[in-house]
Amino acid sequence: MEEAKEKGVFNEEKACLVVKELRKSFDSGKTRSYKWRISQLEAMAKMIEEREKDIIEAVDKDLSKPQLEAYIAEVSQTKSSCSEAIKALHQWMKPTKVKTAITTYPSSAEIVSEPLGVVLIISTWNFPFLLSLDPVIGAIxxxxxxxxxxxxxxxxxxALLADMLTKYLDNSAVRVIEGGAPQTTALLEQKWDKILYTGNARVGRIVMAAATKHLTPVILELGGKCPALVDSNLNLQVAARRLIAGKWACNNGQACISVDYIITLKHFAPTLxxxxxxxxxxxxxxxxxxSKDMSRIVSSSHFSxxxxxxxxxxxxxxIVLEGQKDEDQLKIAPTIILDAPDDSLVMQEEIFGPIMPIITVDKIEDGFDIIKSKPKPLAAYLFTNNEDLKKSFVENISSGGMLINDTVLQVVTPGLPFGGVGESGMGSYHGKFSFDEFSHKKGVLYRSFKGDSSMRYPPYTPKKQSLVKALINGNIFHMILILIGCSKL
Structure with missing residues (x-):
């Protein structure tokens, strides 16, 4: 331990100190004010604007992500999230009025959104800026x-995230901790008021187990095998292009919402x-x-x-389309597999890469059973012009999100939540949903000293009991009869 301290290693002791410093800042009340929140969001927007080139270069170093893809996903989407929060923050912070019952008359009630406290956000590598900054925006x-x-x-x-957030944001309330498993473990040992983790289910279980020690609520964004059910009743060229956009043109399949496998009709498979x-x-x-328009595999371990x-x-x-492989470049070209057995590795785990299994069925509805046989996915896609099939798909398939006749765009649609269900995660964020996830909804009832009734106080006479029952049941006429003595108690 002493040796670790001397070398400046981030350990449990240092993690504890960071949390104490942040909690002191939070307890001072500074982060609660509209002024502080809006100043940080505006600083974030300025940061993204001024460091756009650096962001794109960093993503290129890590993933060889095409510039346009990096701009849309990492820069534009983060800008959009920040802009929405800035515009809507005042409204989000307003208490929500709630109707009160006659039993508490005269009174008023509201739901107050209050910050949870000190939160931990553990992000992932495939969209390193979007999936880091989007939840930070909501938490702030x-x-x-x-x-x-x-x-x-x-x-x-x-490294760029650590540099930017240190320079642009208030370091007494916002910190970046770099490192790997030891640093994450040290952080998870601390007591947080909420934890958001984006990544795989294996680590998600570790995060949840650590949070349980302190009864800390968690948001888990975990992914899974996202299916695309493809009917033969469609515009084939458009469907094919959109499937590619949701797989190989989406970080080369390294995305939790990318199409993991396709289900289609046996006779239609060759055409597709x-x-x-x-x-x-x-x-x-x-x-x-x-091609410069396809990301590389993130690391040699993922390539293996x-x-x-x-x-x-x-x-x-x-294998019906065998893609080239180059370990030096960490690249695998698009690969398509037809009717991989259900017990094959490619059908047993999330692929997170440029491999696309296609499973065939005799009837398109049979695809429902295949999807239901697996853990609930983060996203589910359907391609068809059949209105009855669309309705049935929405009603019968459980997934974090869903999109008909396209891929991935559901996560960039304002007003829609992003989150999983079952093994694909819990909790959701984006826009107002982010604000709500990092807030406690506190119910508040206001009463005056007027209108105080002896009915609620002892001694509980037969008359009081009858009046209270009539009041709770909303039987005003019966109450009047009791009060004027025209009703048997």
Missing amino acids: AAGNAVVLKPSEVAPASS INALKEELEQFFGKDPMK RLLKLLNDDKISDK
């Missing part, structure tokens, strides 16, 4: 002190596969390994994990 808007732990798997992005091949060539050229999926003997004769 709600008036909390915040610790952000970026992912060490995207080191350039992590040909359409995907044609559009993939249009998007990334005849040699996709040379994907190779393991592809080297599974159970799919050796099922």
